Amino acid sequence: xxxxxxxxxxxxxxxxxxxxxxxxxxxxxxxxxxxxxxxxxxxxxxxxxxxxxxxxxxxxxxxxxxxxxxxxxxxxxxxxxxxxxxxxxxxxxxxxxxxxxxxxxxxxxxxxxxxxxxxxxxxxxxxxxxxxxxxxxxxxxxxxxxxxxxxxxxxxxxxxxxxxxxxxxxxxxxx
Amino acid sequence: xxxxxxxxxxxxxxxxxxxxxxxxxxxxxxxxxxxxxxxxxxxxxxxxxxxxxxxxxxxxxxxxxxxxxxxxxxxxxxxxxxxxxxxxxxxxxxxxxxxxxxxxxxxxxxxxxxxxxxxxxxxxxxxxxxxxxxxxxxxxxxxxxxxxxxxxxxxxxxxxxxxxxxxxxxxxxxxxxxxxxxxxxxxxxxxxxxxxxxxxxxxxxxxxxxxxxxxxxxxxxxxxxxxxxxxxxxxxxxxxxxxxxxxxxxxxxxxxxxxxxxxxxxxxxxxxxx
Numbered sequence: 255x256x257x258x259x260x261x262x263x264x265x266x267x268x269x270x271x272x273x274x275x276x277x278x279x280x281x282x283x284x285x286x287x288x289x290x291x292x293x294x295x296x297x298x299x300x301x302x303x304x305x306x307x308x309x310x311x312x313x314x315x316x317x318x319x320x321x322x323x324x325x326x327x328x329x330x331x332x333x334x335x336x337x338x339x340x341x342x343x344x345x346x347x348x349x350x351x352x353x354x355x356x357x358x359x360x361x362x363x364x365x366x367x368x369x370x371x372x373x374x375x376x377x378x379x380x381x382x383x384x385x386x387x388x389x390x391x392x393x394x395x396x397x398x399x400x401x402x403x404x405x406x407x408x409x410x411x412x413x414x415x416x417x418x419x420x421x422x423x424x425x426x427x428x429x
Numbered sequence: 430x431x432x433x434x435x436x437x438x439x440x441x442x443x444x445x446x447x448x449x450x451x452x453x454x455x456x457x458x459x460x461x462x463x464x465x466x467x468x469x470x471x472x473x474x475x476x477x478x479x480x481x482x483x484x485x486x487x488x489x490x491x492x493x494x495x496x497x498x499x500x501x502x503x504x505x506x507x508x509x510x511x512x513x514x515x516x517x518x519x520x521x522x523x524x525x526x527x528x529x530x531x532x533x534x535x536x537x538x539x540x541x542x543x544x545x546x547x548x549x550x551x552x553x554x555x556x557x558x559x560x561x562x563x564x565x566x567x568x569x570x571x572x573x574x575x576x577x578x579x580x581x582x583x584x585x586x587x588x589x590x591x592x593x594x595x596x597x598x599x600x601x602x603x604x605x606x607x608x609x610x611x612x613x614x615x616x617x618x619x620x621x622x623x624x625x626x627x628x629x630x631x632x633x634x635x636x637x638x639x640x641x642x643x644x645x646x647x648x649x650x651x652x653x654x655x656x657x658x659x660x661x662x663x664x665x666x667x668x669x670x671x672x673x674x675x676x677x678x679x680x681x682x683x684x685x686x687x688x689x690x691x692x693x694x695x696x697x698x699x700x701x702x703x
Contacts, residue, residue, distance in 0.1 A: 282544045308441075309442030317449045320453075330456040330457065331452070335457065341446075
C-alpha cells in the first residue's frame, strides 16, 4: 500500500516536471498578443501528497519539484521558493478546511475520491493562488512592479485553475 | 535518538522552511547579479541539448522552409554595409582606406521567453563559434540585446525585455541620446528616459543605437516613438518606444563582433588607470 503511494508519486513527479518544462512552459511563448502569464500545473504534485507525509519532507519535496521546474525555466530558486512556501502552509490550509469528522492522518490522501470535488477545489485553489502570487513576488524580487504582480497572478491563476481541474478530471488520482 | 527524530518530523517544518527559502533567495539574488549564473551554466549543457533536440522536432513540424543558408548569407552581407567599416582616411591622404570593424555571425534562437520579468534568449552559438561575452545581438527588425554568458556551444542573451537591461539609445533625427529601459509591461514596448524637454518629438520618430559603445555599430534600429508625455515639473520626457523586434517571433539573429573591441577596451582602461 505504502509502496503504491511512493511509486504513484514518483511517476507523477516525473510526468509533471516534463509536461511543465517541455510543453506548458512553451504555451505562453507561442501566443502572440497577450501572453503575460504562466500555466502552473506542477503544484498539484504538492496538493496530492498524503497527509501522513512529515512536514519537513513535504517542504523538501516542494523544493525538489520547484527546483526541477526551474531547471527548464532558467530561473533558479523562483519556482522552488513558491513550492517551499505552499508546502509549508499546506497543513494550515488543510486544517482550516477540516471536515466535521476530521482527518485520519495515517491513511487520508487529499483527493476528490476521499473528500469530494468542492473540498478539493477549495483546497487546491487556495494553495494554487498562494503559489502563483509568491512566484511573481519573488520573480521580480521587489514590489516595484506591483501591478505586474497582481495582474499576472490573476491571469495565471484563472488559466492554471482550469489545467489543475482538467488534470484532476482526466486522471482522477486515488493515491 | 528516536525521540529526536520524531520531534524533528513533528516540529521541524518551520526550520526546513526557513532553510530552503533562504537557499532559494540566495539562488534568486545570485542569479540576478552579473556573471554569477553558476546554476544556469551547469544546467545549460543539459537543458540546452534537450531544448535543441526539442526545437529541432517542433521546427520540422512547423518551420521546415526556413533555410539556414540564407541567414549565413545575410550575416556576410551585413559585414559589407557601410556602418561596419572603419574609415582610415586621413585628411592629407587622397586614397580612402577602409577597414573592417564589425563582422556578423548568424545564430538560431533555440529558447526564448517573453512573459517573465527577467527574460533570456538562448542561441545555438557559443565560444566554439567565436562568441564572447558582451557582444551585441540584433535581428532583421532591430536590436535584440547583449550576450550575457557563453558556454562552448550556446550563449545566453539578455534582451531589451529584461528588467535588468539598460542601454543608451539616440533619436535618429537629432542624435539626442537617452537611456532605454523596460518596464515589464509587455514585450512590445520599452521606455526611453532622459530626453530633455526642449527637444521636439513626434510619434513615429525612429530610435536607433548610439554607437557610443563598442557593442553596437551606429544606427541599428531599436524602435519608434509610440507615445510621449511630459510629467509636470519634470525636465525630461517619458517616451513609450514601440520596439522594432518582435520578440514573440524570433528565429534568426545576428551576433556582432567588433574587431576593434580589444583595442578600445585597452585604451579606455589606460585612461581609467591613471
